[in-house]
Amino acid sequence: MPANRVTMADVARRAGVSPTTASFALSGRTDMRISDAARNKVLEAAAELGYRPNATARSLRTKSSQTIGFVSDAITTTPFAGEVIRGALEAARAKEHLLFITETGGDRAVESGLVNGLLDRQVDAVIYAAMYTHYVTPPPELHGRRVVLLNCLAPGFDAPSVIPDEIEAGRTAGRALLAAGHTDGIWAIGGHQAVPATPDGIFAGIERMRGLQEVFRDAGARLNGVAECDWNTEDGYREVGRLLAEGHRPRALVCSTDRVSFGAYQALAEAGLSVPRDVSIVSFDDQDIAGWLKPALTTVALPHHELGRRAVELILEDGPLSASSHRVPMPLRERDSIGPARPAN
Amino acid sequence: MPANRVTMADVARRAGVSPTTASFALSGRTDMRISDAARNKVLEAAAELGYRPNATARSLRTKSSQTIGFVSDAITTTPFAGEVIRGALEAARAKEHLLFITETGGDRAVESGLVNGLLDRQVDAVIYAAMYTHYVTPPPELHGRRVVLLNCLAPGFDAPSVIPDEIEAGRTAGRALLAAGHTDGIWAIGGHQAVPATPDGIFAGIERMRGLQEVFRDAGARLNGVAECDWNTEDGYREVGRLLAEGHRPRALVCSTDRVSFGAYQALAEAGLSVPRDVSIVSFDDQDIAGWLKPALTTVALPHHELGRRAVELILEDGPLSASSHRVPMPLRERDSIGPARPAN
DNA sequence: CGCACTTGCTAATCCGATTTAACGGAGGTC
DNA sequence: GACCTCCGTTAAATCGGATTAGCAAGTGCG
Numbered sequence: 001m002p003a004n005r006v007t008m009a010d011v012a013r014r015a016g017v018s019p020t021t022a023s024f025a026l027s028g029r030t031d032m033r034i035s036d037a038a039r040n041k042v043l044e045a046a047a048e049l050g051y052r053p054n055a056t057a058r059s060l061r062t063k064s065s066q067t068i069g070f071v072s073d074a075i076t077t078t079p080f081a082g083e084v085i086r087g088a089l090e091a092a093r094a095k096e097h098l099l100f101i102t103e104t105g106g107d108r109a110v111e112s113g114l115v116n117g118l119l120d121r122q123v124d125a126v127i128y129a130a131m132y133t134h135y136v137t138p139p140p141e142l143h144g145r146r147v148v149l150l151n152c153l154a155p156g157f158d159a160p161s162v163i164p165d166e167i168e169a170g171r172t173a174g175r176a177l178l179a180a181g182h183t184d185g186i187w188a189i190g191g192h193q194a195v196p197a198t199p200d201g202i203f204a205g206i207e208r209m210r211g212l213q214e215v216f217r218d219a220g221a222r223l224n225g226v227a228e229c230d231w232n233t234e235d236g237y238r239e240v241g242r243l244l245a246e247g248h249r250p251r252a253l254v255c256s257t258d259r260v261s262f263g264a265y266q267a268l269a270e271a272g273l274s275v276p277r278d279v280s281i282v283s284f285d286d287q288d289i290a291g292w293l294k295p296a297l298t299t300v301a302l303p304h305h306e307l308g309r310r311a312v313e314l315i316l317e318d319g320p321l322s323a324s325s326h327r328v329p330m331p332l333r334e335r336d337s338i339g340p341a342r343p344a345n
Numbered sequence: 346m347p348a349n350r351v352t353m354a355d356v357a358r359r360a361g362v363s364p365t366t367a368s369f370a371l372s373g374r375t376d377m378r379i380s381d382a383a384r385n386k387v388l389e390a391a392a393e394l395g396y397r398p399n400a401t402a403r404s405l406r407t408k409s410s411q412t413i414g415f416v417s418d419a420i421t422t423t424p425f426a427g428e429v430i431r432g433a434l435e436a437a438r439a440k441e442h443l444l445f446i447t448e449t450g451g452d453r454a455v456e457s458g459l460v461n462g463l464l465d466r467q468v469d470a471v472i473y474a475a476m477y478t479h480y481v482t483p484p485p486e487l488h489g490r491r492v493v494l495l496n497c498l499a500p501g502f503d504a505p506s507v508i509p510d511e512i513e514a515g516r517t518a519g520r521a522l523l524a525a526g527h528t529d530g531i532w533a534i535g536g537h538q539a540v541p542a543t544p545d546g547i548f549a550g551i552e553r554m555r556g557l558q559e560v561f562r563d564a565g566a567r568l569n570g571v572a573e574c575d576w577n578t579e580d581g582y583r584e585v586g587r588l589l590a591e592g593h594r595p596r597a598l599v600c601s602t603d604r605v606s607f608g609a610y611q612a613l614a615e616a617g618l619s620v621p622r623d624v625s626i627v628s629f630d631d632q633d634i635a636g637w638l639k640p641a642l643t644t645v646a647l648p649h650h651e652l653g654r655r656a657v658e659l660i661l662e663d664g665p666l667s668a669s670s671h672r673v674p675m676p677l678r679e680r681d682s683i684g685p686a687r688p689a690n
Numbered sequence: 691c692g693c694a695c696t697t698g699c700t701a702a703t704c705c706g707a708t709t710t711a712a713c714g715g716a717g718g719t720c
Numbered sequence: 721g722a723c724c725t726c727c728g729t730t731a732a733a734t735c736g737g738a739t740t741a742g743c744a745a746g747t748g749c750g
Contacts, residue, residue, distance in 0.1 A: 402736035
């Protein structure tokens with residue numbers, strides 16, 4: 001890759017000034033007095049030569065690379081994916097920063113190697129991200145560095161976390177159902193333990209249920225039951241099928257993910273039940289599929305884009321970062337899967 | 346971000362040798378003779394001090410940053426997304442390289458700014474990627490640099506392209522149907538022009554149809570018709586609905602994307618038709634949803650992961666890059682949406 | 691014994707910027 | 721006229737490594 005041929009020395013020479021003057025003129029610093037004449041000569045020479053600064057050389061001296069490392073356990077997996085990165089990229093671009101994206105696959109050795117690679121390249125900060133919200137322990141290499149945790153929590157690790165506001169999301173879902181008049185015949189599909197391995201249960205599931213129960217309690221509504229299962233399409237299909245087979249007649253479903261909802265749609269269709277006439281559904285995530293379903297799915301969106309953006313904005317703010325958690329709101333995407341409650345039949 | 350405190354000079358001092366010796370010992374070069382004793386002293390000192398090289402400083406001298414720029418018009422949009430990056434990341438990691446990921450949003454000014462940012466940071470090469478296969482004209486800044494085009498073609502631009510083998514994919518889809526005995530009553534949904542704006546029509550669509558027609562011709566089978574439409578769920582739903590309404594009775598559908606297939610499933614279900622008993626479906630893409638559908642969708646996969654991997658492998662190979670196109674095979678994911686052809690009714 | 695050759699290591703540069711310290715000339719003061 | 725102070729500018733050092741040129745001690749050989 002033929003490097004930038006033109007150096008600042010070339011520009012200085014052409015402008016007939018010293019490299020020092022060229023440097024000050026180009027960086028536009030005002031604390032060193034440069035005459036307008038000299039500045040213009042330099043700028044002109046730089047333009048004529050097509051001068052581009054060598055960020056590597058600059059970074060060596062200034063200790064700032066205008067670069068951020070993004071370390072994630074997985075970036076591809078649904079639903080925590082491209083949007084996060086897009087949000088991060090956007091915020092980074094607004095501040096002239098570039099992002100090194102890496103993926104560890106959950107392997108500690110790989111993670112360590114990647115973090116070192118990032119640090120060796122003098123990144124100004126690193127975003128430590130997780131695919132689903134849970135507790136993590138960042139690698140030792142990151143201690144004392146400028147870090148923001150994205151979609152994860154690390155008690156004892158001194159860095160801010162940016163996470164979705166799942167409690168409020170639970171409330172939002174609950175209110176959506178209540179607003180349509182649903183107070184009974186409501187089942188949750190998915191529940192708490194999507195990822196059994198997680199020490200404290202699944203963060204998102206627990207918080208959502210808490211928020212949901214809270215507004216239900218306040219409104220005198222009740223959850224008939226929770227079908228605990230994984231959060232995939234087949235789980236939703238199976239559990240709703242089972243519910244129906246057991247003779248239950250749910251009038252509203254709170255599904256943990258849009259995938260679960262899709263499974264619910266399939267089971268309901270097989271049973272000849274219509275959404276939202278017979279059964280209303282409110283979901284979480286807002287994956288693409290939510291808009292493809294018929295009827296389109298009303299769901300509480302995971303604010304991927306916003307999470308990525310906030311993390312970068314936070315990390316690029318001036319001043320030290322303190323341990324704190326930033327909860328990003330999860331907006332309701334109102335579509336067509338919630339219908340008015342009908343009197344019990 | 347507190348930089349790496351320990352420099353090579355520190356290591357040299359501690360080992361009681363010159364920085365030169367330390368440099369050679371650490372880089373493990375054999376063309377300069379270093380005694381085992383000295384080498385060990387250096388290595389030991391480095392380990393004790395927790396020395397980490399400053400890649401920025403190194404890159405300044407060596408002109409190699411072990412870094413690749415990835416420029417894409419969009420990275421988030423389905424279906425061309427995370428998997429590509431994952432493949433690229435994997436291949437890069439295998440060669441100790443890091444990736445700068447950027448997204449232009451299709452804006453030339455943004456693209457130019459991003460590419461310059463990449464070049465300023467002395468990336469060794471850049472991958473110029475597109476979300477869907479089409480013709481592009483890379484920005485002038487990239488001329489003469491080490492570039493690999495990913496999922497796009499740029500006639501006149503001297504760089505290799507890595508693209509999915511859509512012609513063969515068309516053949517694969519055709520053969521899948523033929524193997525099940527389908528030779529008639531076959532309709533294509535989606536067709537050629539998913540992206541009307543593209544000069545030569547949609548690359549993928551055209552090539553797939555060509556491959557499909559080819560094997561059909563050879564086998565004496567025929568396509569009853571092509572419903573030209575966009576490639577989204579609603580288009581599949583609408584077009585299949587229309588086909589049915591017009592009195593057609595398709596026995597097999599070739600859908601341009603899994604989204605279109607999903608729409609077809611919906612329309613078929615409404616009409617009381619069963620997949621694959623009444624209608625067989627073969628699709629393209631292999632998005633997640635293909636596995637979630639009931640019955641699961643048989644589809645020809647876009648080799649996202651492999652595309653990303655190949656592009657990076659190619660770019661990291663020694664020697665100059667020449668204009669050429671590398672077609673990555675699109676494997677058939679056999680699931681349950683193709684059933685045996687039944688005698689015409 | 692003396693010359694050529696190795697071997698093992700180091701001093702000095704360089705990469706392309708930023709930054710510090712200082713310098714020459716103009717203008718002002720007494 | 722001597723002394724100061726600004727101003728605009730520049731020489732030189734620096735960042736952390738890689739690389740080139742060369743140096744001193746040891747070896748081989750006639």
